Amino acid sequence: MVVNHEEFRAYVQSRGAALLRVANQITGNPSDAEDLLQAALAKTYLAWEKIKDRASLDGYVRRAMVNINISWWRRRKLEEFPAERLPDVPIQPEARNRYDELEQALDRLPARQRTAIVLRYYEDMSEMEIARALGISVGTVKSSVSRGMAKLRDDLLVSADRKSLN
Known part of the structure:
Protein backbone atom coordinates (compact mmCIF):
# COMPACT_ATOMS: atom_id res chain seq x y z
CA MET A 1 0.00 0.00 0.00
CA VAL A 2 1.56 3.24 -1.15
CA VAL A 3 0.03 6.33 0.42
CA ASN A 4 0.64 9.72 -1.08
CA HIS A 5 1.81 11.37 2.14
CA GLU A 6 1.94 14.87 0.72
CA GLU A 7 -1.61 14.66 -0.63
CA PHE A 8 -2.88 13.41 2.76
CA ARG A 9 -0.90 16.10 4.62
CA ALA A 10 -2.30 18.80 2.34
CA TYR A 11 -5.84 17.53 2.91
CA VAL A 12 -5.41 17.58 6.70
CA GLN A 13 -3.88 21.05 6.63
CA SER A 14 -6.65 22.48 4.47
CA ARG A 15 -9.64 20.73 6.09
CA GLY A 16 -8.36 20.06 9.64
CA ALA A 17 -9.95 23.11 11.29
CA ALA A 18 -13.36 22.46 9.72
CA LEU A 19 -13.22 18.77 10.64
CA LEU A 20 -12.25 19.67 14.20
CA ARG A 21 -15.34 21.87 14.45
CA VAL A 22 -17.48 18.90 13.34
CA ALA A 23 -15.75 16.65 15.89
CA ASN A 24 -16.42 19.25 18.58
CA GLN A 25 -20.11 19.31 17.64
CA ILE A 26 -20.23 15.52 17.84
CA THR A 27 -18.49 15.20 21.22
CA GLY A 28 -19.27 18.53 22.88
CA ASN A 29 -15.80 18.48 24.42
CA PRO A 30 -12.68 20.03 22.80
CA SER A 31 -10.20 17.43 24.04
CA ASP A 32 -12.50 14.54 23.08
CA ALA A 33 -12.97 16.21 19.70
CA GLU A 34 -9.23 16.22 19.09
CA ASP A 35 -9.00 12.53 19.98
CA LEU A 36 -11.98 11.73 17.77
CA LEU A 37 -10.58 13.62 14.79
CA GLN A 38 -7.18 11.98 15.24
CA ALA A 39 -8.77 8.50 15.26
CA ALA A 40 -10.87 9.31 12.18
CA LEU A 41 -7.86 10.69 10.31
CA ALA A 42 -5.89 7.55 11.17
CA LYS A 43 -8.69 5.46 9.66
CA THR A 44 -8.78 7.74 6.63
CA TYR A 45 -5.02 7.45 6.19
CA LEU A 46 -5.27 3.67 6.15
CA ALA A 47 -8.03 3.81 3.51
CA TRP A 48 -6.51 6.70 1.56
CA GLU A 49 -5.72 4.78 -1.62
CA LYS A 50 -9.15 3.11 -1.63
CA ILE A 51 -10.96 6.47 -1.65
CA LYS A 52 -11.09 7.25 -5.34
CA ASP A 53 -13.46 10.22 -5.16
CA ARG A 54 -11.39 12.86 -3.36
CA ALA A 55 -14.44 15.15 -3.25
CA SER A 56 -16.04 12.72 -0.81
CA LEU A 57 -13.17 12.80 1.69
CA ASP A 58 -14.98 15.09 4.14
CA GLY A 59 -17.97 12.76 4.13
CA TYR A 60 -15.71 9.76 4.73
CA VAL A 61 -14.00 11.45 7.70
CA ARG A 62 -17.33 12.64 9.16
CA ARG A 63 -18.80 9.14 8.88
CA ALA A 64 -15.67 7.69 10.51
CA MET A 65 -16.01 10.22 13.36
CA VAL A 66 -19.65 9.29 13.93
CA ASN A 67 -18.89 5.55 13.91
CA ILE A 68 -15.90 5.91 16.22
CA ASN A 69 -17.85 8.15 18.61
CA ILE A 70 -20.69 5.60 18.77
CA SER A 71 -18.17 2.86 19.46
CA TRP A 72 -16.56 4.92 22.24
CA TRP A 73 -19.96 5.77 23.68
CA ARG A 74 -20.94 2.09 23.82
CA ARG A 75 -17.68 1.25 25.54
CA ARG A 76 -18.18 4.06 28.10
CA LYS A 77 -21.67 2.76 28.90
CA LEU A 78 -20.01 -0.21 30.56
CA GLU A 79 -17.83 1.92 32.81
CA GLU A 80 -18.79 3.13 36.24
CA PHE A 81 -19.80 6.73 36.69
CA PRO A 82 -19.98 8.64 39.95
CA ALA A 83 -23.44 9.21 41.37
CA GLU A 84 -24.67 12.31 43.15
CA ARG A 85 -25.40 10.21 46.22
CA LEU A 86 -24.77 6.71 47.46
CA PRO A 87 -27.57 4.15 47.45
CA ASP A 88 -29.65 4.23 50.62
CA VAL A 89 -29.32 0.56 51.42
CA PRO A 90 -26.12 -1.38 50.86
CA ILE A 91 -26.43 -4.97 49.72
CA GLN A 92 -26.78 -7.18 52.76
Whole structure:
Protein backbone atom coordinates (compact mmCIF):
# COMPACT_ATOMS: atom_id res chain seq x y z
CA MET A 1 0.00 0.00 0.00
CA VAL A 2 1.56 3.24 -1.15
CA VAL A 3 0.03 6.33 0.42
CA ASN A 4 0.64 9.72 -1.08
CA HIS A 5 1.81 11.37 2.14
CA GLU A 6 1.94 14.87 0.72
CA GLU A 7 -1.61 14.66 -0.63
CA PHE A 8 -2.88 13.41 2.76
CA ARG A 9 -0.90 16.10 4.62
CA ALA A 10 -2.30 18.80 2.34
CA TYR A 11 -5.84 17.53 2.91
CA VAL A 12 -5.41 17.58 6.70
CA GLN A 13 -3.88 21.05 6.63
CA SER A 14 -6.65 22.48 4.47
CA ARG A 15 -9.64 20.73 6.09
CA GLY A 16 -8.36 20.06 9.64
CA ALA A 17 -9.95 23.11 11.29
CA ALA A 18 -13.36 22.46 9.72
CA LEU A 19 -13.22 18.77 10.64
CA LEU A 20 -12.25 19.67 14.20
CA ARG A 21 -15.34 21.87 14.45
CA VAL A 22 -17.48 18.90 13.34
CA ALA A 23 -15.75 16.65 15.89
CA ASN A 24 -16.42 19.25 18.58
CA GLN A 25 -20.11 19.31 17.64
CA ILE A 26 -20.23 15.52 17.84
CA THR A 27 -18.49 15.20 21.22
CA GLY A 28 -19.27 18.53 22.88
CA ASN A 29 -15.80 18.48 24.42
CA PRO A 30 -12.68 20.03 22.80
CA SER A 31 -10.20 17.43 24.04
CA ASP A 32 -12.50 14.54 23.08
CA ALA A 33 -12.97 16.21 19.70
CA GLU A 34 -9.23 16.22 19.09
CA ASP A 35 -9.00 12.53 19.98
CA LEU A 36 -11.98 11.73 17.77
CA LEU A 37 -10.58 13.62 14.79
CA GLN A 38 -7.18 11.98 15.24
CA ALA A 39 -8.77 8.50 15.26
CA ALA A 40 -10.87 9.31 12.18
CA LEU A 41 -7.86 10.69 10.31
CA ALA A 42 -5.89 7.55 11.17
CA LYS A 43 -8.69 5.46 9.66
CA THR A 44 -8.78 7.74 6.63
CA TYR A 45 -5.02 7.45 6.19
CA LEU A 46 -5.27 3.67 6.15
CA ALA A 47 -8.03 3.81 3.51
CA TRP A 48 -6.51 6.70 1.56
CA GLU A 49 -5.72 4.78 -1.62
CA LYS A 50 -9.15 3.11 -1.63
CA ILE A 51 -10.96 6.47 -1.65
CA LYS A 52 -11.09 7.25 -5.34
CA ASP A 53 -13.46 10.22 -5.16
CA ARG A 54 -11.39 12.86 -3.36
CA ALA A 55 -14.44 15.15 -3.25
CA SER A 56 -16.04 12.72 -0.81
CA LEU A 57 -13.17 12.80 1.69
CA ASP A 58 -14.98 15.09 4.14
CA GLY A 59 -17.97 12.76 4.13
CA TYR A 60 -15.71 9.76 4.73
CA VAL A 61 -14.00 11.45 7.70
CA ARG A 62 -17.33 12.64 9.16
CA ARG A 63 -18.80 9.14 8.88
CA ALA A 64 -15.67 7.69 10.51
CA MET A 65 -16.01 10.22 13.36
CA VAL A 66 -19.65 9.29 13.93
CA ASN A 67 -18.89 5.55 13.91
CA ILE A 68 -15.90 5.91 16.22
CA ASN A 69 -17.85 8.15 18.61
CA ILE A 70 -20.69 5.60 18.77
CA SER A 71 -18.17 2.86 19.46
CA TRP A 72 -16.56 4.92 22.24
CA TRP A 73 -19.96 5.77 23.68
CA ARG A 74 -20.94 2.09 23.82
CA ARG A 75 -17.68 1.25 25.54
CA ARG A 76 -18.18 4.06 28.10
CA LYS A 77 -21.67 2.76 28.90
CA LEU A 78 -20.01 -0.21 30.56
CA GLU A 79 -17.83 1.92 32.81
CA GLU A 80 -18.79 3.13 36.24
CA PHE A 81 -19.80 6.73 36.69
CA PRO A 82 -19.98 8.64 39.95
CA ALA A 83 -23.44 9.21 41.37
CA GLU A 84 -24.67 12.31 43.15
CA ARG A 85 -25.40 10.21 46.22
CA LEU A 86 -24.77 6.71 47.46
CA PRO A 87 -27.57 4.15 47.45
CA ASP A 88 -29.65 4.23 50.62
CA VAL A 89 -29.32 0.56 51.42
CA PRO A 90 -26.12 -1.38 50.86
CA ILE A 91 -26.43 -4.97 49.72
CA GLN A 92 -26.78 -7.18 52.76
CA PRO A 93 -24.57 -10.26 53.09
CA GLU A 94 -27.71 -12.43 53.09
CA ALA A 95 -28.75 -10.98 49.74
CA ARG A 96 -25.28 -11.69 48.35
CA ASN A 97 -25.56 -15.28 49.59
CA ARG A 98 -28.96 -15.65 47.86
CA TYR A 99 -27.44 -14.33 44.65
CA ASP A 100 -24.65 -16.90 44.92
CA GLU A 101 -27.22 -19.63 45.55
CA LEU A 102 -29.13 -18.55 42.45
CA GLU A 103 -25.95 -18.65 40.36
CA GLN A 104 -25.19 -22.15 41.64
CA ALA A 105 -28.76 -23.29 40.97
CA LEU A 106 -28.52 -21.91 37.42
CA ASP A 107 -25.29 -23.85 36.92
CA ARG A 108 -27.11 -27.07 37.84
CA LEU A 109 -29.75 -26.59 35.11
CA PRO A 110 -29.42 -28.29 31.71
CA ALA A 111 -27.74 -26.02 29.16
CA ARG A 112 -30.87 -25.20 27.11
CA GLN A 113 -32.93 -24.28 30.18
CA ARG A 114 -30.11 -22.20 31.67
CA THR A 115 -29.52 -20.39 28.37
CA ALA A 116 -33.23 -19.68 27.85
CA ILE A 117 -33.63 -18.33 31.40
CA VAL A 118 -30.53 -16.15 31.17
CA LEU A 119 -31.60 -14.71 27.82
CA ARG A 120 -35.15 -14.15 29.05
CA TYR A 121 -34.54 -12.68 32.49
CA TYR A 122 -30.97 -11.39 32.43
CA GLU A 123 -30.86 -10.14 28.84
CA ASP A 124 -34.58 -9.27 28.69
CA MET A 125 -35.04 -10.91 25.29
CA SER A 126 -38.49 -11.87 24.04
CA GLU A 127 -39.41 -15.50 23.46
CA MET A 128 -39.28 -14.89 19.70
CA GLU A 129 -35.77 -13.39 19.95
CA ILE A 130 -34.58 -16.32 22.06
CA ALA A 131 -36.06 -18.80 19.59
CA ARG A 132 -34.21 -17.11 16.72
CA ALA A 133 -30.95 -16.89 18.70
CA LEU A 134 -31.03 -20.56 19.71
CA GLY A 135 -32.56 -21.88 16.48
CA ILE A 136 -35.51 -23.49 18.27
CA SER A 137 -39.26 -22.96 18.24
CA VAL A 138 -41.04 -20.46 20.47
CA GLY A 139 -42.86 -23.37 22.12
CA THR A 140 -39.54 -24.98 23.02
CA VAL A 141 -38.39 -21.67 24.51
CA LYS A 142 -41.56 -21.43 26.60
CA SER A 143 -41.28 -24.99 27.90
CA SER A 144 -37.53 -24.64 28.59
CA VAL A 145 -38.08 -21.45 30.58
CA SER A 146 -41.06 -22.92 32.43
CA ARG A 147 -39.29 -26.16 33.36
CA GLY A 148 -36.09 -24.34 34.27
CA MET A 149 -37.91 -21.86 36.51
CA ALA A 150 -39.71 -24.73 38.26
CA LYS A 151 -36.35 -26.44 38.92
CA LEU A 152 -34.86 -23.18 40.19
CA ARG A 153 -37.78 -22.63 42.58
CA ASP A 154 -37.49 -26.17 43.92
CA ASP A 155 -33.71 -25.93 44.22
CA LEU A 156 -33.82 -22.59 46.05
CA LEU A 157 -36.67 -23.77 48.29
CA VAL A 158 -34.70 -26.87 49.28
CA SER A 159 -31.65 -24.67 49.90
CA ALA A 160 -33.69 -22.34 52.13
CA ASP A 161 -35.12 -25.33 54.04
CA ARG A 162 -31.61 -26.70 54.62
CA LYS A 163 -30.51 -23.34 56.03
CA SER A 164 -33.48 -23.14 58.39
CA LEU A 165 -32.60 -26.58 59.80
CA ASN A 166 -29.06 -25.48 60.65
